[in-house]
Structures are given as C-alpha cells and as structure tokens.
Amino acid sequence: MVDLSIKIKDLHFKNPVMTASGTFGYGTEFEDFMNISDLGGIIVKGTTLHHREGNPYPRMAETASGMLNAVGLQNKGVDYFIEHIYPQIRHYQTNVIVNVSGSQVEDYVQVAEKLNDLEDIPAIELNISCPNVKEGGMAFGTSCASAQTVISEVRKAYKKTMIVKLSPNVTDIVSIAKTAEDNGADAISLINTLLGMAIDAEKRKPILSTVTGGLSGPAVKPVALRMVWQVSKAVKVPIIGLGGIMNAQDAIEFFLAGATGIQVGTANFIDPAISSKIVIGIEDYLKRHHFNSIYDIIGKLEM
Amino acid sequence: MLKRTSDFKVIRTKSLNEENFVLDLLCPDKECNFNPGQFVNVSVEHSKTSFLRRPISVHDFRKSENILSLFVQIVGDGTRQLSLLSEGDKVSLIYPLGNQFSYSESKKPLLIGGGCGVAPLLFLARKMSETGVKPDILIGARSLKNILLLEEYSTFGKVFTITEDGTHGEKGMVTQHSLFENLKKYDKIFVCGPNAMMKAIAKVAQLENINCEVSLENTMACGIGACLCCVEDTVKGHVCVCTEGPIFNIKDLKW
Numbered sequence: 264m265v266d267l268s269i270k271i272k273d274l275h276f277k278n279p280v281m282t283a284s285g286t287f288g289y290g291t292e293f294e295d296f297m298n299i300s301d302l303g304g305i306i307v308k309g310t311t312l313h314h315r316e317g318n319p320y321p322r323m324a325e326t327a328s329g330m331l332n333a334v335g336l337q338n339k340g341v342d343y344f345i346e347h348i349y350p351q352i353r354h355y356q357t358n359v360i361v362n363v364s365g366s367q368v369e370d371y372v373q374v375a376e377k378l379n380d381l382e383d384i385p386a387i388e389l390n391i392s393c394p395n396v397k398e399g400g401m402a403f404g405t406s407c408a409s410a411q412t413v414i415s416e417v418r419k420a421y422k423k424t425m426i427v428k429l430s431p432n433v434t435d436i437v438s439i440a441k442t443a444e445d446n447g448a449d450a451i452s453l454i455n456t457l458l459g460m461a462i463d464a465e466k467r468k469p470i471l472s473t474v475t476g477g478l479s480g481p482a483v484k485p486v487a488l489r490m491v492w493q494v495s496k497a498v499k500v501p502i503i504g505l506g507g508i509m510n511a512q513d514a515i516e517f518f519l520a521g522a523t524g525i526q527v528g529t530a531n532f533i534d535p536a537i538s539s540k541i542v543i544g545i546e547d548y549l550k551r552h553h554f555n556s557i558y559d560i561i562g563k564l565e566m
Numbered sequence: 567m568l569k570r571t572s573d574f575k576v577i578r579t580k581s582l583n584e585e586n587f588v589l590d591l592l593c594p595d596k597e598c599n600f601n602p603g604q605f606v607n608v609s610v611e612h613s614k615t616s617f618l619r620r621p622i623s624v625h626d627f628r629k630s631e632n633i634l635s636l637f638v639q640i641v642g643d644g645t646r647q648l649s650l651l652s653e654g655d656k657v658s659l660i661y662p663l664g665n666q667f668s669y670s671e672s673k674k675p676l677l678i679g680g681g682c683g684v685a686p687l688l689f690l691a692r693k694m695s696e697t698g699v700k701p702d703i704l705i706g707a708r709s710l711k712n713i714l715l716l717e718e719y720s721t722f723g724k725v726f727t728i729t730e731d732g733t734h735g736e737k738g739m740v741t742q743h744s745l746f747e748n749l750k751k752y753d754k755i756f757v758c759g760p761n762a763m764m765k766a767i768a769k770v771a772q773l774e775n776i777n778c779e780v781s782l783e784n785t786m787a788c789g790i791g792a793c794l795c796c797v798e799d800t801v802k803g804h805v806c807v808c809t810e811g812p813i814f815n816i817k818d819l820k821w
Binding site: 316317319323332337529535 | 794795
C-alpha cells in the first residue's frame with residue numbers, strides 16, 4: 264500500500280494533488296467528469312472583497328504549448344461566495360481552499376477574516392501574484408517590502424493554514440519566498456502565470472483586451488521547476504508546485520525538485536478529469552519504483 | 567444529459583471545398599443526445615501549434631443512426647489536422663456543451679446563416695421539421711463557392727440565398743435580401759454567422775420588434791464554465807458563452 268498523504272502545517276491531504284485556482288471553477292463545473300473528493304484539495308477561484316466583472320473580452324490567446332489569459336479575477340465577491348457557493352461545496356471530502364485576492368491590504372485582511380469563520384474551509388491561498396489586475400495583485404508579490412506587509416497582516420487575521428502563492432515575474436524568487444516564510448506562510452505555492460503577450464500580425468493589434476496576460480501550460484513548466492528547485496533549497500515550509508503539469512510524470516518532476524504538493528491548472532481545460540488521473544499516475548509511479556510514501560521522492564533529485 | 571468526455575469513431579470526412587468539410591462521427595453509445603445550438607469541444611492531435619481543444623457546433627445529429635456531424639472550417643493548423651482524419655480514427659470530444667435554440671414556440675421561423683455560420687442551422691431545421699414547422703432558411707455567403715449543402719437544407723425548409731458578388735441568389739449583404747422587406751411575417755429569427763452580420767440583423771430585428779436569437783463563438787478554452795475566457799458582456803454582466811450560451815436572445819446582449 265502506497266501512502267500518498269501529505270501534511271501542510273497541521274492540515275492533512277489524502278494525496279498531494281490539488282487543482283489550481285482559476286482553472287477549476289468551484290469544483291462544481293467538474294462534477295460530471297470526476298469525483299472531486301478523489302483529490303487532495305481544490306483551490307477555488309480567486310475571491311475578492313467585492314464583486315469584480317473582470318477584464319473585457321478577449322481574455323485568452325492560445326500559444327505554442329500554452330495559453331495566455333487576462334480574466335482579471337472575475338468573481339462575485341466573498342459574501343456571495345459564503346452565502347451561495349460555500350454551501351454547495353463544503354461537503355466535498357477534500358480540502359476546499361479559497362484563493363484570496365485583492366488590490367489593497369485591507370481587502371485581503373477582510374476576506375481572510377470572513378473565511379476564517381468557515382468551518383469547512385481549512386486553508387486559504389493568498390494570491391499576491393495575479394498579473395491581470397491593474398491596481399494590485401502581482402504588485403504585492405514583486406517586492407519583498409509589499410509582500411511582507413500583506414502577508415503579515417493577513418497572518419494576524421487568519422488562524423488556519425495560510426498558503427502564499429508567488430509570482431514568477433521577479434528577479435529573485437528566493438528572497439520573496441523567504442519573506443513569505445518569515446512572515447507566517449505555512450506553505451508556498453509557485454508559480455502563478457508568467458507575464459506575456461500575443462499579437463495578431465494581420466490586424467496589427469494585440470489579441471488580449473489588456474495587451475498583456477498570464478502565460479500558463481507546458482510552456483512554463485521549465486521555469487516553474489527551476490523556481491521550485493531554487494526555493495526548496497532556501498525555505499523550510501512545504502512548497503506546492505504548479506506550472507504546466509499535464510500528467511503524472513510532470514507532477515513527479517515537481518516532487519523531485521522539492522515540491523510537497525502539486526496543482527493541476529491549464530490541463531483541466533483539455534481533460535476535465537486529468538487531476539484524478541494524475542493521482543492514479545503518481546501512485547503507479549511510486550509502486551513501480553517500490554516507494555512506500557510520496558515523501559520518498561520529495562526533493563530526492565539525484566545529482 | 568451529463569457532460570462527458572469520450573472517443574468518437576470517424577465514419578467519414580466529406581470535403582466541401584478547400585476550406586470546409588463535414589466530419590461524421592459515430593457516437594460511442596445510445597445515451598448520446600444533442601440539442602440544436604449545442605457544441606462539442608474537440609481534441610486535436612498531432613498539431614504543433616494547437617494546444618487547446620476546438621469548440622465546434624453540432625451541425626447535425628441523426629439519433630436513429632447515432633451519427634453526429636460537425637461542419638468545420640479550416641482556419642488554422644488545429645482544424646487542418648481534423649480535416650486529415652479518416653474512417654476508423656478516434657477523436658475525443660467533450661459533450662454536449664452549451665444551451666440550445668429556443669424554437670419550440672416558433673411557428674413561422676426564419677433561419678439565417680452567414681458563411682460557415684450555417685453549421686448549426688441544419689440540425690435546428692431538422693428538429694423544427696420534426697414538429698411540423700417548415701422554416702425559411704436564408705443563406706448568405708461571399709460567393710457561389712461558399713454556398714454549401716443547399717440540398718440538405720432544402721430537405722427541411724425553403725432556402726433563399728444571397729452572395730456578395732451575386733453569383734448565387736440575390737446580390738448584396740444578408741440584410742439586403744428581399745426577405746427583409748417583410749420580416750414581420752416571421753415570429754422568430756435564428757442567426758449564426760460573423761458578428762458584424764449578426765449585429766446588423768439584430769438591429770433590424772430590434773427595430774421591427776421580432777424575437778431573435780444569435781449563436782456566439784467567443785474564443786474559449788475549457789467549454790465548461792471554468793476558465794472564464796469566453797465571456798460576453800450582457801445585461802447580467804459578464805457571462806460565459808460556453809455555459810450561458812452559445813445561444814443568446816438579442817434582448818440580453820449589449821448590442
């Protein structure tokens with residue numbers, strides 16, 4: 264019997280596979296295709312204090328081995344989430360984690376405070392890395408000083424497990440990761456999307472309404488692996504790796520690089536059941552290599 | 567029915583001209599069902615540039631034979647790869663997706679298709695004819711070579727055509743067709759085609775106060791309401807075309 268379970272702070276995950284925020288809706292959209300409770304966790308759509316309409320259409324451009332998005336945190340706000348969505352998803356037999364986004368520190372704190380009271384939300388993922396919101400988001404995650412403020416303030420307000428999601432759009436990911444750890448992050452997820460751009464040559468116009476957007480998919484996997492590897496050498500808290508994971512083999516690479524958990528993102532758009540298949544694939548890998556536990560491969564890259 | 571992902575077996579690929587073809591697929595089981603206006607998200611293999619699935623509307627569905635037909639325009643490498651499929655090949659579909667045309671109350675419908683926008687109207691016309699309603703069908707295209715499958719459409723309704731260069735039917739843009747001189751005789755208009763054409767028709771329908779539904783094809787990734795990429799700005803705010811649409815009544819759009 265292979266033990267796939269992991270722990271982040273005191274939180275138990277039946278397996279290390281989660282779904283990335285913004286790629287899995289609230290889980291309900293995927294119920295026709297898979298059993299949500301097969302997963303270790305789901306990170307639901309980025310939630311802000313107030314309702315957000317998001318950016319204008321067009322918001323997506325396909326790229327070689329990936330896609331750019333510029334959704335801009337469209338969501339109905341935390342109160343709507345608590346009243347209308349939470350009751351629909353709290354029964355999932357998995358860790359339902361809410362991605363918390365905002366444009367000012369006070370907003371993050373208020374959202375975190377409200378979520379702290381929800382019995383069946385055992386953790387939040389603090390998103391200081393959204394590249395698609397003009398007035399904030401990524402701006403918090405690209406300097407140590409601003410990251411420190413938002414992380415430490417939310418830490419005071421939120422008592423349960425706090426994951427901090429980092430932006431790859433920085434010169435030194437390690438220093439930001441250390442800042443997150445020093446200010447109370449229980450885990451670090453990386454990476455969010457890479458800032459990119461797409462142009463329609465025939466029309467001589469940008470494809471996205473916002474001109475730039477966030478790149479995801481297999482195109483970013485090497486960058487994500489490198490950052491997980493660098494950060495895992497520098498911090499003690501667990502790392503949740505994501506960026507272009509399309510199958511179990513990709514996931515295994517992240518564990519070897521030092522990730523304790525992984526998130527499946529863009530792949531959900533191509534195969535809505537892929538996350539549950541990745542759980543099975545990881546188990547098969549461990550059996551095939553005669554490992555008893557997922558911890559037998561975490562950070563075990565042979566140099 | 568629930569949404570599913572399954573492999574469909576290719577029965578045939580029928581080329582219509584250099585850029586359009588019809589893909590006939592055998593449904594994997596008898597449970598398959600589709601409604602007019604719905605779409606499927608088709609997996610593309612062997613393409614170096616296409617990463618995502620391709621959303622394609624249901625062109626026809628013959629329940630008795632369990633055959634799903636997709637009318638595809640070759641736009642890029644993804645759709646080109648689909649055109650190379652041959653009998654016996656398997657293709658993965660997520661289905662059935664989206665809402666449907668609301669046609670049950672319409673006794674005197676007009677169906678308007680522009681270019682490859684005619685695609686979903688065949689199945690709609692078939693379903694209408696099953697309830698004893700014979701729609702008028704107006705097909706607009708750039709030129710004669712873009713007027714396709716007239717015989718199929720004629721099976722279910724009376725077909726009118728208009729081409730920009732006058733090589734088939736009347737000459738001009740769709741809204742210049744003589745049917746527009748007496749639009750009031752229709753109780754509902756169902757439109758699929760380029761946005762500019764649909765907007766022009768919507769404007770006339772609004773003026774004449776005729777119920778009108780359009781089929782949108784905003785760029786999307788997942789097709790199931792998760793990625794929030796395909797949003798349309800409506801009276802209810804940004805909604806996903808893949809789940810709230812692709813069929814919209816024009817009174818709900820900000821056109």
